[in-house]
Amino acid sequence: MNTDEKSAIQSAADAAAAASRHLPVNERADAIEYAMAEALEKTAVKSTIYTSGEWDPTAPRPRAYVPGEHLLMDEDPRLQKMPAKPTLSDFFEKRFRPAKQHLLQSAALAKEAGHDEKVILACLLHDISVVGFIQSDHGYWGAQMVEPYVDEEIAWAIRYHQALRFFPDPEVGYEYPELYVKYFGRGYVPSTAMQEAHAYARKHKWYMTARLITINDIYSFDDRKTVELEEFTDIIGRNFRQPKEGLGNDHSSSAHMWRTIIAPTRFL
Ligand SMILES: [Fe+2]
C-alpha cells in the first residue's frame, strides 16, 4: 500500500464523514467504513461474520468475491500498521479495544494489594480475548492465546476465572457481582459447562490464583483514571516470554490467533 492509496482511503473516509454528519453515530460509522472499503483496491471481508451471531451461518452467504476484484490477503490498511515483529505491547497499543483499561486497572489493583507477579500478570491478561479477539468463552480463548508464553498457572487461572466469576466464595471475600444481576437477571443460572468447570477448579491446587483474578476483576472501570502499560513493563519482561520472531510469527500453538488479530480481514 503506497501513500497515494492510503490518502485515497483517508479522503474517502473524510468525504463519507462529512456527508453522513446528520446520521446517528452507528449509521455514520457504517457509512464511513463502507466508503473506506470501497476505496480499498482489494476487498476486505469480515471473517467473523459466521460466528458473530449477526448472520445465520446456514443462510446463503453474502458474496465476498466480485469478479475483477481481488480479495485482501494482508493487513487491512484501515488499521494501524503493526511492526514486523510485534510484541505484547504493540497489540495493546494498536489492536486492543479501549476496554483494555479494565485489564490495566485490574492489574494495578492486584499490584497495590501486594500480590505476586504471576497474579498481577494473570490480572493484566485475564480478558485479553475480550479486548482483542472474541468475547464468548473468553477465558478459554484468552488462556490459549497466552499459554505458550506464560507460566502454566497463569494460563490455567485465566481459563477458569470465566467460570469462577459466577460463583461466590464469601470466605475469601468474593460475592456474586451486582453487575451480573443487571446483565443477566436475578435468576440467571450458569451453564452446565460453567458449573462443572467451577466444581473442578474449586478443588484444584491453583484455585486461589484464578479466584484472585475474580477478586481483582473490577466491575466497572474508572474512566477518570488511566493506567499505562509501562507500569508493568518489568513484570511483563520477567513473566511473558516474548518470541524473538514476534507474536504471530513464531509457530507456537496460538500464533495463528495473534496473526488473526493483526489482520482480521485477511480472506484466508
Ligand atoms: Fe473475564
Ligand SMILES: [Fe+2]
Ligand atoms: Fe474482567
